[in-house]
Amino acid sequence: MAKLSREASHEVRFRLNGRNVTAQAPARMLLTDLLRHVLGETGTHVGCEHGVCGACTVQLDGEPVRACLMLAAQAEGADIRTVEGLELAPGALSPLQAAFREHFALQCGFCTAGILMSLDALLERAPDASEETIREHLSGHLCRCTGYTPIVKAALAAQAQLKEEAANA
C-alpha cells in the first residue's frame, strides 16, 4: 500500500512514449498537468478538464483515455503514449498524421492530438473498423473547426494505407 499525503510531492514512475520517466507530483495533480507542466510535453491539450471535449486523450496501455480524468498518481507503472510518440522517426509523420494533413482534417489543431490518439488506438485494435465505428469513436471528441467530415475522410484514407502496408509486409 502506498499512502501519498496531500502536503508533499510524490514520485511517480511510468513509461512515456517508450522512455522510462520519473517525476514528482502532488497527490491531487491531474495527469494532464503532469504531462504538460512537469514534463513539458505540451502536445496533449486541455479543453474542458472534465471529460467532455476529448482534447486531452492519450493512450494508456494501448487504450484511449482522458488524461484530465486521471490523477498522475494513478499512472504509476503505466505505459502512456501521447501525440509526441506518434511520429515514426523524428520528422516523419505516421500514416494517420499524414492523412490528417492531406485531407485538411485540422484547422486550429486544438482537438487534433486527442483525436489522433483515439483513432490510432482504434485502427491498431480494429484495422477493419467501419466508418460507423470511426464516427462513434469521434463522438468522444469535440472539434469546433472542421465539421468532422475531413477527419472521417482522413481516418478512412489512413486505414486504407495501413491495410495496404500490412498486406505488402
Add this chain to the structure above:
Amino acid sequence: MKPAPFDFVRADSLGEALEALHEAGDEARVIAGGQSLVPMLNMRLARPSVLVDVMRIRELCRIEERKGQIVVGAAVKQVELERWSPLAALLPLVASALPWVGHAQTRSRGTVCGSLAHADPSAELPLALLALGGEVHLRNRRKKRVLPASAFFMGMMATAVEPGEMIEAVAFPSHPMGTGTAFNEVARRHGDFAIVACAAIARADGTNRLAVGGVADTPQAIELPDPADDGFEDALNEFAWSLGARDDLHASARYRRDLVRSLGRQTVEEAIAWRS
C-alpha cells in the same frame, strides 16, 4: 478546475482499502476508474480528504459466473466487460446497453461498479441492473451485505453505501432461456446523457418488465402484459406519469412522457421479438 487537496491511498488488497475507508469515515471516497468522480473533484463538487484507489486490488478485477449470476468486481472496466466473450450470450441486455455508456474513451477506464456508485439518474448500467433485478455486494471491514438494485439506488446520485463501506462487486442474474431483452435510448448525440433510456425483458411466460432511466431520480421498473393486451397502453401511460418527469435544458416533461410511451412500447416489442 483542479481538485482540492486530498491524501491518496493506493490499496494493494481489499483489507487495506477497507481499513483506509474505515479510518477516514465519511471523509473518504473510493476511486476506481475515476470517470465520474474526477469531474466532480475537478469542479469541486466533491471534496473528499482521502481517496482510496482500488484499481490494483487483484480480487476486484474478476468477472465470474457464479450460481446463475455474473459477478463483476469493483475494478473491472466497462471495456473489459464489453469485450468479455460470453457477454452477449449470458447478459445480452448488458451487452446492448454498454455501447451507450459514455464514450469509448471513458469506457476504457470507467468501471462497471463505479457507474453504479455514481448513480446518475440517466446512466445505463444502473438501469440495466434494476431491469434485471441484480444485486450490489457491499462490504466494510467487518461485514458484507448484499442489496437488491431497488434498495441500492436511493435518489439522484445517492446510494445505500455507508461511510467505511465500498462496493465489492455487482451481480447480474444471467439470461434465462426463452427470454428476450432490448435496450434503447434517446439522447442529443451518441454518448450524451440519456433523455430517456429503456430496458425491456420479455419472459417465456408472456410477461414483460420495462425499466426506464433518465426521467425519475432513480431508474424505475414496471411489469407489463403483452403489448396486444387491452391493459398495456393504460399501464404504460400511468407509469409514464408516475415518473414525475421535469422540464430541463434537454427536454420537456411532456416529451419525456411521450418517449416513455413510444420508446417503452418499442423496446418491449423488440424484447419479445428476441424471445427464443
